Amino acid sequence: MKILVVGTGAREHAICQALHEEADLYSLMSNQNPGIARISQFKIGSEMDIQGVKKHALNLGVDMVVIGPEAPLEHGIVDTLNEAGIPCVGPTQEAARIETDKAFMRDLFAKYKVPGSIAYGVFDGVDDAAEFIDDFGEDVVVKPVGLTGGKGVKIVGEHLKHSEDAKSYVKEIIDKKIGGHASVVIEERLVGEEFTVQALVDGDNLVPMPAVQDHPHAYEGDQGPITGGMGSYSDKNGLLPFLDQKNYDASVKVMEETVKAVKKEVGPYKGVLYGQFMLCRDGPRLVEYNARFGDPEAMNVLPLLETSMLELCQGVIDGNIKKAQFKRQATVCKYLVPNGYPDSGKPGQPIHVDEEKIHAEGGMVFYAAVNQKNNEVLTTGSRALAVVTTADDLQDAEERCERATKFVEGDLYHRSDVGTRQLIEKRIQHMQEIRG
Numbered sequence: 001m002k003i004l005v006v007g008t009g010a011r012e013h014a015i016c017q018a019l020h021e022e023a024d025l026y027s028l029m030s031n032q033n034p035g036i037a038r039i040s041q042f043k044i045g046s047e048m049d050i051q052g053v054k055k056h057a058l059n060l061g062v063d064m065v066v067i068g069p070e071a072p073l074e075h076g077i078v079d080t081l082n083e084a085g086i087p088c089v090g091p092t093q094e095a096a097r098i099e100t101d102k103a104f105m106r107d108l109f110a111k112y113k114v115p116g117s118i119a120y121g122v123f124d125g126v127d128d129a130a131e132f133i134d135d136f137g138e139d140v141v142v143k144p145v146g147l148t149g150g151k152g153v154k155i156v157g158e159h160l161k162h163s164e165d166a167k168s169y170v171k172e173i174i175d176k177k178i179g180g181h182a183s184v185v186i187e188e189r190l191v192g193e194e195f196t197v198q199a200l201v202d203g204d205n206l207v208p209m210p211a212v213q214d215h216p217h218a219y220e221g222d223q224g225p226i227t228g229g230m231g232s233y234s235d236k237n238g239l240l241p242f243l244d245q246k247n248y249d250a251s252v253k254v255m256e257e258t259v260k261a262v263k264k265e266v267g268p269y270k271g272v273l274y275g276q277f278m279l280c281r282d283g284p285r286l287v288e289y290n291a292r293f294g295d296p297e298a299m300n301v302l303p304l305l306e307t308s309m310l311e312l313c314q315g316v317i318d319g320n321i322k323k324a325q326f327k328r329q330a331t332v333c334k335y336l337v338p339n340g341y342p343d344s345g346k347p348g349q350p351i352h353v354d355e356e357k358i359h360a361e362g363g364m365v366f367y368a369a370v371n372q373k374n375n376e377v378l379t380t381g382s383r384a385l386a387v388v389t390t391a392d393d394l395q396d397a398e399e400r401c402e403r404a405t406k407f408v409e410g411d412l413y414h415r416s417d418v419g420t421r422q423l424i425e426k427r428i429q430h431m432q433e434i435r436g
């Protein structure tokens with residue numbers, strides 16, 4: 001079976017790693033990711049050049065294409081490939097609106113009464129939005145309707161001091177069309193602990209994966225600017241120390257109801273659905289969806305997969321996906337990122353990775369924003385690489401992961417607190433406080 005994976009980062013490295021022993025693997029990436037390059041036959045090209053991807057897939061005669069990132073989904077890569085007779089793991093442009101159009105997502109929840117929804121309004125006028133903020137009377141979250149690479153969401157009490165700042169940000173979004181639309185979604189601010197549930201979806205059925213918690217803040221103790229995610233952990237029972245089975249099941253139910261609603265509204269959703277939830281006092285609420293695996297969260301779940309990834313991908317395409325088995329192990333993932341990231345991570349800096357020593361700690365390396373040139377691995381400015389460990393318990397996985405990070409040299413930093421007992425205790429305590 002010939003498979004083409006589209007995308008350049010650590011998420012795509014993890015997808016390729018899960019597939020390479022089962023398939024004749026090809027990849028298309030925008031620069032040379034050394035991890036993907038060594039396990040696939042690669043071509044350097046833009047993942048946004050949809051006609052170029054189609055031509056390459058047709059020339060290779062691949063049996064399926066797996067799309068890693070969201071941007072080509074937004075531009076209809078799956079529709080184009082499907083029209084050319086090439087099946088894909090990834091939703092159509094319309095179905096991907098669950099991520100790419102935040103107004104579509106909230107309106108879908110309201111129309112189909114999907115559980116886990118929240119108070120919100122969608123506005124293309126500054127005055128109406130300001131009136132909503134005043135009437136609501138509590139802290140809000142302001143989101144551009146379109147994609148902003150995770151950098152467009154601003155929360156009163158965190159990034160915005162008060163409601164007047166929220167109104168100014170609304171005006172900026174509308175005036176500058178941030179995210180590609182002169183339109184904003186204003187939502188109630190949720191209080192709780194965030195977590196991720198990812199699932200493969202065949203149009204009707206979901207294969208949910210172990211829950212994961214990411215760490216978006218750049219610095220230890222959840223300080224500093226929001227990033228793409230500095231690291232993540234999962235526990236051996238598929239739950240999280242602050243998330244029980246009942247609330248995990250409730251989250252999966254939200255995703256199942258969403259998939260039904262998407263089918264009725266725009267046609268079947270086939271691909272990966274990433275649900276970001278807030279566990280609130282009264283249960284999980286949906287913060288947002290992504291139409292792809294999470295980065296870093298893909299690196300927690302895919303190494304645990306015992307079921308064939310190839311069979312799961314085929315099930316997505318054929319509409320008959322079967323249940324998946326995951327190893328009962330804890331995982332910890334820590335991202336190493338260039339000093340200055342996320343504001344000014346320096347590109348072109350060499351890094352050296354002693355993979356043998358990392359493997360000796362039971363660790364794996366997933367390369368992200370790096371480029372391999374003449375046997376050197378150079379940063380490109382964003383998150384450089386992730387070290388991931390699996391073990392029988394979280395403490396062991398975290399300690400191994402921390403030791404393994406020492407075998408990466410470069411002008412880099414990481415959050416050593418990800419997955420530590422101290423930080424996990426803080427999460428548990430936070431949930432206890434919220435529940436009173």
Ligand code: GLY
Nearest residue numbers: 214229294295296
């Ligand atoms: N972990 C955040 C994301 O994948 O968007």
